[in-house]
Amino acid sequence: MRLWTIQERSFIDANVAEAAIGDWDRTPQNWRQYYAWMAKQWTARVGRDDMTVPIWCWHSCNGIHEACPTVGTFCMLMGDWDYYAPKMVVLELNVPEEISLLSSYSRWNQAVDDAIDHHAETIDGDQFDDMFETPLFKHDLDDIQAVIPKIERSWITRKWLLPACDAKDLDWELPCRKFTKMPEQEFRS
Numbered sequence: 001m002r003l004w005t006i007q008e009r010s011f012i013d014a015n016v017a018e019a020a021i022g023d024w025d026r027t028p029q030n031w032r033q034y035y036a037w038m039a040k041q042w043t044a045r046v047g048r049d050d051m052t053v054p055i056w057c058w059h060s061c062n063g064i065h066e067a068c069p070t071v072g073t074f075c076m077l078m079g080d081w082d083y084y085a086p087k088m089v090v091l092e093l094n095v096p097e098e099i100s101l102l103s104s105y106s107r108w109n110q111a112v113d114d115a116i117d118h119h120a121e122t123i124d125g126d127q128f129d130d131m132f133e134t135p136l137f138k139h140d141l142d143d144i145q146a147v148i149p150k151i152e153r154s155w156i157t158r159k160w161l162l163p164a165c166d167a168k169d170l171d172w173e174l175p176c177r178k179f180t181k182m183p184e185q186e187f188r189s
Contacts, residue, residue: 003100033122035054090161091156094155103131163180
């Protein structure tokens with residue numbers, strides 16, 4: 001299954017000799033309980049117990065099946081483009097389907113927002129269980145996200161650098177396939 005993920009270059013450089021797993025120290029502290037909820041969903045739905053910290057990926061973006069992320073996708077996540085872009089790399093992955101849990105990105109955000117609004121310790125699974133049900137697109141511009149337990153080096157098919165420019169000059173519709181390919185020598189073996 002083709003997926004895309006955005007990761008810090010330092011995380012990939014340090015961890016992808018063979019495989020990289022998620023690291024709680026690299027997750028936002030105030031979101032850890034929601035990441036833990038998603039990890040439990042992965043374990044229950046995928047039927048494996050080797051998930052530590054979920055690694056977030058995209059399967060389909062902007063309401064288009066298997067469409068890669070765009071500048072707009074990344075801007076929604078990162079906020080401060082000028083700060084984060086030089087530190088990040090986009091990876092295209094070929095991941096075994098059986099270890100990928102797909103869900104609606106908009107429903108995930110609604111679930112997290114609901115938990116935050118109600119000062120809840122975790123997500124109300126009964127209310128938001130439909131994020132895992134097909135059709136996964138819940139509206140025309142929804143994205144389909146995936147969580148996986150690790151990134152194997154052999155799964156990485158392409159790597160791109162995020163465009164280094166002022167955020168106001170960015171083309172939000174520019175797909176990641178049009179970004180500058182990351183030179184192989186900049187990616188440790």
